[in-house]
Structure formats: C-alpha cells, structure tokens
Amino acid sequence: MIRGNREIDEDASHRIGAGWLKWRLTSGILCDKKAPPKLKGKFYRVAVRPAMLYGAECWPVKNSHVQKLKVAEMRMLHWMCGITRADRVRNEAIWDKVGVASVENKIWEGRLRWFGHVMRRGHGWSSS
Numbered sequence: 001m002i003r004g005n006r007e008i009d010e011d012a013s014h015r016i017g018a019g020w021l022k023w024r025l026t027s028g029i030l031c032d033k034k035a036p037p038k039l040k041g042k043f044y045r046v047a048v049r050p051a052m053l054y055g056a057e058c059w060p061v062k063n064s065h066v067q068k069l070k071v072a073e074m075r076m077l078h079w080m081c082g083i084t085r086a087d088r089v090r091n092e093a094i095w096d097k098v099g100v101a102s103v104e105n106k107i108w109e110g111r112l113r114w115f116g117h118v119m120r121r122g123h124g125w126s127s128s
Contacts, residue, residue: 008059008060008061008065009065011055011059012059012065012068012069013068015051015052015053015054015055015056015069016052016068016069016072018051018052018054019048019049019051019052019072019073019076020072020076021051022047022048022051022052023048023076025047026043026047026048029043030043030044030048030076030079030080031079031080031082033082037080037081037097037098037099038098038099040080040081040098041097041098041099041100042099044076044077044080044098044100045100048076049073049100049103049106052069052072052073052103053069053103053106053107053110056107056110056111057107057110057111057113057114058111058114061107061111066103066104066107069103069104069107070102070103070104073102073103074091074094077094077095077098077100078094080098081094081097081098
C-alpha cells in the first residue's frame with residue numbers, strides 16, 4: 001500500500017511474501033529433479049512471478065525495492081536449479097538455464113506498458 005509519504009515498503013514485502021506462498025504451493029514441480037529447467041522456468045513465469053509483481057507497474061519503486069525482489073527471485077531460482085551460492089554460478093547463467101528474464105527488467109516492462117496505456121487514454125478522459 002502506498003502511504004502518504006509515497007513509501008511502498010510494506011507492499012513490496014507483501015508481494016514478496018505472496019511470491020513465496022505461490023512458490024511453496026508449486027514447489028513439488030519447481031523442485032522436481034526430473035523436470036527440465038526450461039519447463040520449470042515457464043511454470044515459474046506463470047505461477048510465481050505474477051504474484052510477486054502484481055501492481056508493481058504503478059509503484060514509485062526505489063532501488064532498495066528492486067533489490068529485495070531480485071534477492072527473493074534469485075533464491076527461488078537457485079533452489080529450483082539445485083544450485084547453492086557456494087557453487088558460485090552467475091545470475092545470468094541461471095536466467096539462461098531456466099529461460100527467465102530478470103525481475104528488474106520485468107518491472108520496467110510492466111511500467112512502460114502501463115505508461116503506454118495511460119498515454120493512449122488521451123487528455124479528454126475524466127474519472128467520472
């Protein structure tokens with residue numbers, strides 16, 4: 001929820017929690033060692049990421065919020081691939097392995113899409 005001081009810390013934390021909730025509900029598929037990584041990535045993009053990014057297109061987002069979302073996403077992707085941080089695998093390699101773009105890029109895509117809708121509605125639009 002955006003507060004009077006335009007902070008969204010609580011909403012970003014809530015969305016991350018919603019993402020982890022979806023993660024737990026789908027962990028049987030996402031953590032299955034027999035499932036191909038690209039299929040896991042598709043399932044992640046359809047089930048988990050929308051829960052994390054719901055409403056993010058209109059957030060007054062800060063770098064700290066993006067960083068929290070990136071950390072949560074990378075923890076999920078590491079877990080999904082069976083990779084630990086001790087393996088020292090770069091994020092880009094994991095994104096390529098599962099066929100997922102970074103959450104930061106997806107936030108910006110959503111914001112640009114939302115901005116396009118706002119611009120197309122025209123100046124004659126009224127809220128009543």
